[in-house]
Amino acid sequence: MTRMWTRGRARVEGNEIVLDAKKAKPYRLFEDPAQHERLLIDLAELRKLGIVANRRILNKRVRNPSLAKDFARRHGLIWHQPEEGGDCRETWQSWLVAGYELSLTIALYAELREAITTGPVEPLRSFLRTTRDTGNAFGAIPEDNQELLEHVSILLAERITKGLIDCSPTILAACSLEREGGMKEGPAGDFRASINPSSLLAVAYNELAALIESKAWFKECAGCGKLFRLDPNIHHRDRAYCEDACYDRTRKREQRARRRTSTQAAGCSNGAATGVNDPNSREKQSPLE
Numbered sequence: 485m486t487r488m489w490t491r492g493r494a495r496v497e498g499n500e501i502v503l504d505a506k507k508a509k510p511y512r513l514f515e516d517p518a519q520h521e522r523l524l525i526d527l528a529e530l531r532k533l534g535i536v537a538n539r540r541i542l543n544k545r546v547r548n549p550s551l552a553k554d555f556a557r558r559h560g561l562i563w564h565q566p567e568e569g570g571d572c573r574e575t576w577q578s579w580l581v582a583g584y585e586l587s588l589t590i591a592l593y594a595e596l597r598e599a600i601t602t603g604p605v606e607p608l609r610s611f612l613r614t615t616r617d618t619g620n621a622f623g624a625i626p627e628d629n630q631e632l633l634e635h636v637s638i639l640l641a642e643r644i645t646k647g648l649i650d651c652s653p654t655i656l657a658a659c660s661l662e663r664e665g666g667m668k669e670g671p672a673g674d675f676r677a678s679i680n681p682s683s684l685l686a687v688a689y690n691e692l693a694a695l696i697e698s699k700a701w702f703k704e705c706a707g708c709g710k711l712f713r714l715d716p717n718i719h720h721r722d723r724a725y726c727e728d729a730c731y732d733r734t735r736k737r738e739q740r741a742r743r744r745t746s747t748q749a750a751g752c753s754n755g756a757a758t759g760v761n762d763p764n765s766r767e768k769q770s771p772l773e
């Protein structure tokens with residue numbers, strides 16, 4: 485089912501991301517594969533607009549404004565579209581929180597999947613503990629392993645259901661829908677079911693719901709910390725990097741670091757990354773910034 489959305493050039497003005505109505509272009513949701521495939525992860529990456537701890541945003545100014553502009557160019561704003569030619573705006577703080585919550589949900593699912601498939605439950609438990617310790621989510625953590633897996637499954641379902649709030653399941657007669665060029669979508673008697681999303685967040689969570697129902701795999705990139713979809717039809721199960729270019733970048737960076745270390749005087753320790761699997765620590769460790 486088609487629903488139009490609007491994307492284009494955006495600028496950052498104080499707390500707001502402003503979509504330039506004159507340059508913005510409409511597009512059909514679900515019909516541009518390049519756009520649709522990227523939306524979920526691009527939205528999760530908006531967590532890099534800042535740092536969230538104890539349910540508060542710690543940075544006063546937006547970090548990585550180019551990330552917000554790229555998002556608006558590829559997808560548009562999250563909740564609004566320009567009306568009657570006027571510019572359209574949303575705060576970067578609302579984008580950060582949306583990205584943070586979504587990435588936390590995907591990371592939690594990835595940990596659950598890993599625990600169920602490979603056995604040890606400890607990484608999942610420590611992920612929950614770390615997230616709880618930064619004050620951002622999750623209360624009680626069951627001691628029993630089976631209880632823990634069920635607890636996380638229920639938690640995930642609740643988080644995703646909350647994300648689907650901007651969907652309203654609908655059915656439409658295909659003859660009432662127009663394709664590009666004015667053709668009718670289908671003849672009388674044909675129907676199309678739709679989620680009728682009123683935000684990009686709804687589209688992303690709907691995609692996530694379908695992916696976790698089909699037991700899709702997600703992983704956190706060993707190079708840049710970005711979450712990526714591991715497709716067993718294309719990727720090796722042990723794939724650790726989001727893309728080949730990221731592997732190359734990481735290797736070069738490590739080589740440079742090794743060279744630097746070997747030329748420095750010995751005995752100077754440089755606090756290694758803790759490897760804590762928390763979106764905020766990933767943020768600090770991310771080498772792409």
Ligand SMILES: [Zn+2]
Pocket residue numbers: 705706707708709710725726727730731
């Ligand atoms: Zn990467």
